[in-house]
Amino acid sequence: MPTLKSALLVGSLLLTAVSNTVASDKPSVNDTARYLAGMALAETSPLAKLTKDPAWQQHARSLDGSWKELEGRRLSKIRAWSAENLKDRRDPLFYMFSGPDFLYANAFYPQASTYLLSGLEPVGRVPDISERTRRALSNLRSSMGSSISLSFFITKKMKNQLRETELSGTLPILLVYAARSGKTIKEVSLVSLDNEGKLTTVEGKAPQKGVQGAKIVFTSGDAGPQQTLYYFSTDVSNSGIKNSGFLKFADTLGAGDAMFKSASYLPHSGSFSDVRDFVLRKSQYIVQDDSGIPVTYFKPDQWQLFPFGRYLGPIAIFPGRNQTKLAEIYRKGSAKPLDFGMGYRWRPNESNVLLAVRKNVSAAQ
Template identity: 40%
Template sequence: MKSKAKLVSSLLLGLLMSCQVLAYKHEETSQASSTGYDQFAHFIAGQPTGRSPWATLEQTPLWEEHARRCNQAWLRLERNQLSRIRTWSSVELKEATAKARTVFYPFGGPDFLYAQAFFPNASDYILVGLEPAGVLPDWQNFSEENWTDYLTRLLKSLEEVLNLTFFKTEDMKQDLEEKEGSGILPILLFFLARTGHEIVSIDRVYILPNGDVGASENFRKPRRPGIHFMARRISFQAPAGGPRYLYYFPLDLSNYSLQRRPGFAAFLKKRQPLNSFVKAASYLMFRPAFSDVRSLLVNESDYLLQDDSGVPIEHFEASKWRLRFYGRYDKPIQLFEERHQPALDQYYRQTQHVPSLSFGFGYRLQPDRSNLILAKRVK
């Protein structure tokens, strides 16, 4: 019985990884391969495809248990977080989401889940993190131990964001360290499938200094390092509406890095109007070394939704921004306690009838200790 289970386990994991290899090796996708991406995404998300080669595996106890765990975790997340966020967004972000704007989510890593929950009608999602987009393995040469290690790291990363409200950067580095079988691509596909989307294509693209997007096969390494840089672009179909795009940039957002890559700011400016979103950002934009990305957010966003770890409150000029506060502002968690903002504390104390939150957000898991700030540009 054990040997049979091992055989099924090896077959399942091998098939999972073979599909990831396809996603990595084929830069331009055909209709046939796009169907493969979509089926793979739903399969790893615990949603039956009913199609070959997945149908046989979907009848195994191994996959049924995987699907059960996925469904159980998703139902809990839907009940405690996502449904409440969508209800909140439909009222508080009604104006911001009336048009299909671009969502810019710096420091978010692969957290498409929360960006989509708050901004479900976006045309483009631009996610930035330090985690690699993906280095996928030669699955035929992988041992059972390799597969077990890979899947364990992947599931651990998923469980973290499903049980918390954010990815921990240090844990992500360990779970997705750059070796065979690493990367955040499967996480993005999992979230896209679970939120009801169809994956159309997955491409590697590069960004020119003027912000234009080029196909990877036309990429020529520039003389000046960093001036052109790569991104991963996922084209997907929403349950209602036309095609949409998710761009993932494995990019350091420090001033030094952005100044070497002028195309990033140009790329953002070409996708206005912007709804920007910041959550659990390690208070990096309090530092002078991250003033450029802070300026991008303040200068280019029409709406900015964030917790207290985002842009410090003093950077919102009263003549240019209308601010609304939600939840409760408490001192930051111990790791960032020096980032307490007396000015923000005063805003909360002086504002009458601050609406409460029914969901946890950022570093605070409890709704009654979470805060949200919605900044709207005054025109």
């Protein structure tokens, strides 16, 4: 007859077994990213059974087709351009006004150890994948549609689509772009910045004060050095910066490189002079289209400018942002050809890229 002690031992073992089973049923964040990205999962993954669903399989086929076309038309060419022209690139990469555009941050800077992205779009959360998620997959594709086809997000359209309850915020998009860029996601955490720029990991409900963000840790493939992506939902206008610790945190990352793409010409405005001055002070290389920092702010004794493509001026919805000095630079005939398109003038024969290189690298601080 079993003793009380042996009965308790058996009960303890059963509880441990149940606990381990529950733990094993929770997918890794990398599996979650691959599911959202329409990428194959190991048969042992808790999400593998959900990939048998016709809605997910359609999602996977759609993204496979989009990525094959995007890779050939744009991403592979950007990586080749980057390898040729950004040979001495530095970390971190500052990408203000980016929204969840890790796709192009990685195309230009695939080996960066740290990426700092920002936008007004809410952070959201890592979704709990279930059978109900299938209903949100088409909305997820739609939220990325203009970024994939045109190279930029249409802010108002994305804002509405990111309210989708099942896949809300920027995190699902960031995870898709990381997975499709060949990254293996190791960890995702919600974070917050206080007014002094101190980073805190958020446990449970997000605090009401401070700048909300996400920290994603990944590697290229299964091995390789650790890389970190920070995304913060914050207002980077002068008045917004005054009331947050965002630039104070950015300053702790040290000097690096920067990029601007489809930035709504906000760096042209005096209302965004603080973030503009920060980038000019901290960067060695700045890669941008004409919506970034106007060329009049690049002092000739500090910066060397290398134009690529064609400058046709801003599109009609951004009147008053034409740059006479930039047009003069292109008229001199020194611009090198550009075999990919990006920005608001996304067609290859209409796009412009300006590479600004600091003459005295040690001056970046």
